[in-house]
Structure formats: structure tokens, C-alpha cells
Amino acid sequence: MLSQTLKYAYFPGCVAQGACRELSLSTKALTKALGIELVELKKAACCGSGTFKEDSQLLEDTVNARNIALAEELNLPLLTHCSTCQGVIGHVDERLKECQKTDPQYIDKVNGLLEKESCSPYRGSTEVKHLLYALVTDYGIEEIQKRVTRKLSGLKCAAFYGCYLLRAQKYMPYDDPFQPQAMENVFRAIGATPIYYRGRTQCCGWPLSSYATSQSFKMAGMHIQDALTSGADCIVTPCPLCHLNLDSRQPEVEKVIGQKLGLPVLHLPQLIALALGVSPQELGLERHIVSTKPVLEKLSL
CATH class of the missing domain: 1.20.1050.140 (Glutathione S-transferase Yfyf (Class Pi); Chain A, domain 2)
Known part of the structure; x- marks a missing residue:
């Protein structure tokens, strides 16, 4: 305790x-x-x-x-x-x-x-x-695991860290800026399966979106495709700007790359809170552009 x-x-x-x-x-x-x-x-x-x-x-x-x-x-x-x-x-x-x-x-x-x-x-x-590192270093993975009431067994989660979290500062005392594990460790603690893929530590493309929209969407599409190919049921991100480019703009991304994607993108606290028994309605999961129903169905919710 x-x-x-x-x-x-x-x-x-x-x-x-x-x-x-x-x-x-x-x-x-x-x-x-x-x-x-x-x-x-x-x-x-x-x-x-x-x-x-x-x-x-x-x-x-x-x-x-x-x-x-x-x-x-x-x-x-x-x-x-x-x-x-x-x-x-x-x-x-x-x-x-x-x-x-x-x-x-x-x-x-x-x-x-x-x-x-x-x-x-x-x-x-x-x-x-950041909330992620407060949970991992201050609260503790083991303490989170003790409070899990709904194990997310069978759910395959692809972390998308976002470049600002990992490499905007000179020093990263909580994780490796090029090979981070904090989110994957959280996934395991709540019963989910981490998926490793090429784009997990790269830029989502958001910083380019205002002046190089097509290139931005191609970057986002590449990451989503990589996660899908690697078997992910969803992407989980600790950054709302990454979420905007990967979820809110996913329909536009699909048009640019000429391919249907349909991969749900969750915020990190949504995923953890689901494992703690919080209802999907309380977490605003219906607000996403890409439907989160496949995730909830996999968890029998």
C-alpha cells in the first residue's frame, strides 16, 4: 500500500x-x-x-x-x-x-x-x-496491478509514445528515450498484451499538419498500418495531439493513403481506467472518431 x-x-x-x-x-x-x-x-x-x-x-x-x-x-x-x-x-x-x-x-x-x-x-x-511517469515511478506498477478489477486479457495494445515525451528534454530519468518500456509495462500490469512495431517512438506527423498536410497524414497512416500489420487491436497514446492525428484525422488519412484502416486509438488513462472497472461512458469512449466498439467487444463490455 x-x-x-x-x-x-x-x-x-x-x-x-x-x-x-x-x-x-x-x-x-x-x-x-x-x-x-x-x-x-x-x-x-x-x-x-x-x-x-x-x-x-x-x-x-x-x-x-x-x-x-x-x-x-x-x-x-x-x-x-x-x-x-x-x-x-x-x-x-x-x-x-x-x-x-x-x-x-x-x-x-x-x-x-x-x-x-x-x-x-x-x-x-x-x-x-507526465501522468505516465507519475503512475510508473510514484504510484508504482505493482500498486496499479493490485487495483485491477477487470483484466484486459487478450487485448493487443500498440503504444504510441510521441516524440515530445521521449526526446524534448536532455535528460530522461524515467525511461529510455529510444527504447522505452513504461507503457508496455503498464499494459502487462493490467492484463493487456503489448505490441511492438516500428513507429511506436516516432513522430505522429502533427507538427507538419498545418503546412504539409499530405506528408503529415502519410506519416500517421504508416504508423497505423504498421500497428495493424503487427496485430494490434488498438493504439494507446499519452499525447492528445498524437490522438488527433491518429484518431480524429484517420478518415482523412485513409483518403490520402488510399487504404481503409479503422484502428481505434485510446488515451492512456482510458485504457488503465477500464482495467480498474470504470465504465466506458465515464471515460468518453463514444467521443472518438474511430469507433472504440471493437475494443469494448473484445473485452465483453
Whole structure:
């Protein structure tokens, strides 16, 4: 048993509050089932998803220093369920902690801008952690396994990590950035079978989608085809932007590649929460573009 209740400053991000509301629903359902307390950072701003630095590195650093400072006010680690948010905010936190040692004048500049907006200063006193790694390293695989009430036996799951989660930061203390195992270990713990395929650690194509749409969809289609060929019943991702390109745009992807796909794409907390006995309705599984019925039928739900 865990010795104390885990508590986090919850950064929901933009996509989970809009196009992928089911991610917000399932994260809250999962953490409730596990007894994890979330304190939502309602004043947090969009991380910028990597675009702010195209105009100004200082802009990206200041916006996200403010997000981190909101968590520091609570003396809590910042938790996100978005690989892109993890990559951006985690990288800013990493950069600023290095600057505290090597370039304190830059920290003063960032905090000066925050002070002008009556915001708390960045102190570098907390950490930024994705839900996946909070579950694996803080909660523990064995503890999750103890709480499984509905083993997902026979369900073949293909992880799609997303590149921001694995390689946006210099240091990855929780997993191997090129040969990760965290999601596959979670799959095994809840009774599902992990499927390994070529695209599991590659980019989904989302960053290209606004200016090279066809190439973006071809990338997504290649990954979905690889997962299907490898025998997957579904793809599971810890990133809502990956989910948008792999699920919401799958009908468009099919037109570009000239092939029917029809592979369900689940958010990571949806999959885990199913194993903990949470109903599909509570997890928003009906909100997906590609029907999740084949997954539910396989689980006799």
C-alpha cells in the first residue's frame, strides 16, 4: 500500500479541454479510482506546443516559468497528461534550472517579466512529470496491478509514445528515450498484451499538419498500418495531439493513403481506467472518431 496520498498540481493543457475532452474525463476518473489528488491550475496558460520559441525563446520560457511557478506556489509537482506539454514545460524547467547555475541574469530577466504581471517568480523548486511517469515511478506498477478489477486479457495494445515525451528534454530519468518500456509495462500490469512495431517512438506527423498536410497524414497512416500489420487491436497514446492525428484525422488519412484502416486509438488513462472497472461512458469512449466498439467487444463490455 502507498504510505501517503499522491497530490499534484494538474496542468490539463488546451486540447484536453477542447477537442479531446475525453482525456480530461478519463484522467480525472483514473486518478479518482487510484486515490490520487489533483489540484487543477486553472490560471495556467497554453504551453505553446513548441511554437512560441519560433518567435522568441524568452517568450516560451516566461510563459512556462509562470506555469511552473503556479505549481511551486502549491509546493507540488506539476502533472500533465500531454506528451507535448511535458516536452515543452519540462524542457523549459530543465533550461531554467541550468540557467540558475550558469546565467542567473537570464532568470532575473524572466522573473522581472513575471513581476510586471504580478506573477510569482520561478524558483526551480519542483518538477514537471507526465501522468505516465507519475503512475510508473510514484504510484508504482505493482500498486496499479493490485487495483485491477477487470483484466484486459487478450487485448493487443500498440503504444504510441510521441516524440515530445521521449526526446524534448536532455535528460530522461524515467525511461529510455529510444527504447522505452513504461507503457508496455503498464499494459502487462493490467492484463493487456503489448505490441511492438516500428513507429511506436516516432513522430505522429502533427507538427507538419498545418503546412504539409499530405506528408503529415502519410506519416500517421504508416504508423497505423504498421500497428495493424503487427496485430494490434488498438493504439494507446499519452499525447492528445498524437490522438488527433491518429484518431480524429484517420478518415482523412485513409483518403490520402488510399487504404481503409479503422484502428481505434485510446488515451492512456482510458485504457488503465477500464482495467480498474470504470465504465466506458465515464471515460468518453463514444467521443472518438474511430469507433472504440471493437475494443469494448473484445473485452465483453
